[in-house]
Amino acid sequence: MNTNAPLIAAVAGTLLLAAPALAQDKLFVSSEGAKLKADKSASSDTLAELPVGTALSVLGQEESWYKVSAAGKSGWIYRGKVSATAPEPSKQGGDNLFGGAGSSTIMVSEADSARSMRGLSDSEQQAAREAGRAPRPLSDYKSALDQVLAGKVDKKELENFLKAGHIGEYAK
Numbered sequence: 001m002n003t004n005a006p007l008i009a010a011v012a013g014t015l016l017l018a019a020p021a022l023a024q025d026k027l028f029v030s031s032e033g034a035k036l037k038a039d040k041s042a043s044s045d046t047l048a049e050l051p052v053g054t055a056l057s058v059l060g061q062e063e064s065w066y067k068v069s070a071a072g073k074s075g076w077i078y079r080g081k082v083s084a085t086a087p088e089p090s091k092q093g094g095d096n097l098f099g100g101a102g103s104s105t106i107m108v109s110e111a112d113s114a115r116s117m118r119g120l121s122d123s124e125q126q127a128a129r130e131a132g133r134a135p136r137p138l139s140d141y142k143s144a145l146d147q148v149l150a151g152k153v154d155k156k157e158l159e160n161f162l163k164a165g166h167i168g169e170y171a172k
Contacts, residue, residue, distance in 0.1 A: 027066060027082040029054040033155050034081040036073060040065035042169040047075045053087055064169070078169035 029050045038045040040062055050056075050070060056077065060067040065076045128135040153161075163170045 025058050027056045027058055027068065027084060028086045029056065029077075029081060030083040030087055031081045033159070034077060036068070036070065036075040036077055037065075038075055040067075040076040041172070042078070042163075044076070047073050050077070053089075055086070056082065064171070080168045 029052050032052055034050045034052070034054075035046045036048040036050055038047055048071065054070055056066070056068040056070045058066055058068055059074060061079075064079045066079060066082065068074065068077050068082075125135040125138075162168055166172075
């Protein structure tokens with residue numbers, strides 16, 4: 001019996017699992033504030049800030065980071081900042097909380113229809129009345145949701161939040 005069989009099976013399994021990532025030769029920046037880093041760490045030097053839609057050539061992958069080249073430079077980018085498909089031109093840019101590809105892009109019509117999920121439908125209003133609770137006016141819900149959708153968070157606030165919570169590229 002071959003004593004190397006378990007090792008060979010483990011290596012083969014690892015290669016099969018890694019094949020999709022290794023086969024990916026092109027990625028696109030999908031988040032605003034994406035940075036090309038000198039090393040696979042959020043605290044390493046920033047080599048360039050990459051706009052949404054930038055095409056990246058994949059040179060390798062380690063943990064949650066891709067080694068890429070773009071615009072004549074090579075470095076590391078966090079996997080949460082990229083996608084396998086180019087973002088639609090309408091999704092690029094924007095400085096509000098819901099702007100940019102890879103994040104929520106709630107449109108007014110979607111927000112209007114989604115309101116029915118949070119106590120705004122006629123049946124929810126009727127259920128409140130039947131339970132002895134006075135239903136709130138629909139305008140109260142609409143106003144509150146409109147305030148949330150109009151909210152803006154600047155890039156520095158978002159970065160500080162991610163750092164403090166050890167989220168995404170700041171997880172380590």
